[in-house]
Amino acid sequence: MKQMIALAVKDMRILLRNKGRIFFTFIWPIIVTVLFGLAFGGNNDGAQGKVKLALIDEDNTDGSRAFAKAIEESFELTPMNRADAENAVRRGQRTGYIVLTPGFGIASERMFYGQPKEIELGVDPARRAEKGMIEGLLLKHASEDMQHLFTDPNASSKMVDKALGEMKDAPPDQVASVQKFLGELKAFVNTPQPQSAASPQAQWQPLKIVAKDVSRQRSGEPDNAFEITFPQGVIWGLIGCMMTFGISLVSERTRGTFVRLRIAPVTRAQILGGKALACFVSILFVQVILFTIAWNFGVRPTSFVMLIVACVSAAICFVGFMMLVAGLGRTEETAAGAAWAVLMPLAMFGGAMVPTFVMPQWMQSLGYISPVRWAMLAIEGGVWRNFSVAEMALPCAILISVGVVCFAFGTRALKEA
């Protein structure tokens, strides 16, 4: 095992010293994931970085309409009814929805008394970060409303008039109570007292947000373009690693280092195992890098476990391909030429270049002969297709089987060579 690890470390060290190989193994998959993801529409949260929300204005007053207009600065709002809004969130078409509840407009005209204005916010509980951001932005706009009341004399006057007006119609005993209250208030404000955090004043907020969980139904469609380009990037990473290590094994043969290794007290299995280990680890490394980037672009797998199973299965498949390339290639040039000649159509029909769902049906069907297609399907199954164990079993079994068969053929070809 020590020798296998030494072989793998040597190969990875050599890889990291070759700029061309670094580009095709690490940089190109990142370009595919990020640039193509941005080109295909990003994370669906608005072109200017605004969060997409559905708006349900159940209050439908000047106050609610003014608030809705104000928050358009921060959100891309689409008016809907409640059922459509919930559905849009469940399908991932909107990040969330907000409901301006009845009484919102009246509450907007009060300050420090009565019920604050209330918003119902429906978001997928998995999107905690977005939920926090939405709440923060809503509170910011509510605070700006208060500031507007303080700084705009007309608005303040209107608020006082409204309070006085409400007192006119009050029964005499309530007027007396208010007067008593004002007297006590005067005495209170003249006597400085420590403010309790639990006092009603401390709890009063300009906006009450009632959160509601609307779990997304993760199947059928990707949430954003990065959920399409992330699996594509992974595929290019797999291809890059496969080519790099396959050709490096051919180089070992043509340059004589393979003979030197064979003369050493290590078995053929250890030598090939070391190469396979280096390829496998590099593939996993590329996948982790790509996933980290994809995460930052809003990709949220439906199942981490399924995604890991898919990525490992795809890695096994391409390690097998690597061995086949190494076994069949007599020189670096023939190995690279033959591998690209086979891989390009497989990648094309498999969806690594163009998403399969935009292909005509016959091309989609043809794609199933390509292991690339099964790798894409498995990874998508973990990212947005929400595959069950049974659904994931087929692509993973195919990938592992292809990998094992290719590995066996490759090692046999190497032995004969």
Place this chain on the structure above:
Amino acid sequence: MPNLLIEPPYRTYVLTLRDVRKTFGKTVAVDGLSLSVRKGEILGLLGPNGAGKSTSVSLSVGLLAPDAGSVVIDGNLDPAKPEVRQKIGVAPQALALYDALSGEENLRFFGEMYGLSGAVLDQRVTWCLEFVGLTDRKKDLAGGYSGGMKRRLNLAAALIHDPQLLLLDEPTVGVDPQSRNKIFESIEELHQQGRTIIYTTHYMEEAERLCDRIAIIDAGKLLALGTLSELLAAHGGPPMLMVKTNGEERRTQTADPLGELNRVAATTTIEAFQMEKPTLEQVFLRLTGRSLRD
């Protein structure tokens, strides 16, 4: 032809090939080769292109299995066994090095392949670099080395695990005189340390300088084996006498040059004469022929 196989006890020999035969399709690469290498000697392996030298080396280190016959290394019948390979070091003709690794990293890696680690590995790497004169350039990538430096590193990689049997396959191909001299000195030092060396070469002067015994093979068969003087005596033929008389130069191959000289002097005046002893190259060409090999 004398019986060239020296029978057991094998312990006097580090390597013995006995009636070894190897074919590739219809091509017979090694045809009943029998050869023994004594402990501590340098055995030169000479032969034209396609003679079967590389196949013989591959058979000797267990890279190829013979179709018939046996290979015995230090009393062990299976050269592919790890404990047997631990005793063998090979410097292939192709520069079997990683260009993207430094000289030190190359040696460290090959040392790890032989199970070395820690202080022992450090010590061996340091010794090998010093031995081939690459200590100052140990941190440079091997890809940036000159041809001679690469050859020296190739030799160092064969020595990293301190083997007792060394197979050097044309170790001076394409190197400058300085590096060649350094390699010669290194090989002579290894010889003095008591290591057994099989030295494959096309350069006759190298075999004459370095080798205790020389084996000439062609078409997979051993044609001659012995010390330089034994080969010259057995296959070199009589010396060449060159006599200049009356402005004319006459060359005569004779086993009795003095008698021939006296005979010539009795009939005419000798202006000058010179005697040329047979060379290894003449022996080689006499045994393997003058036809071109591709």
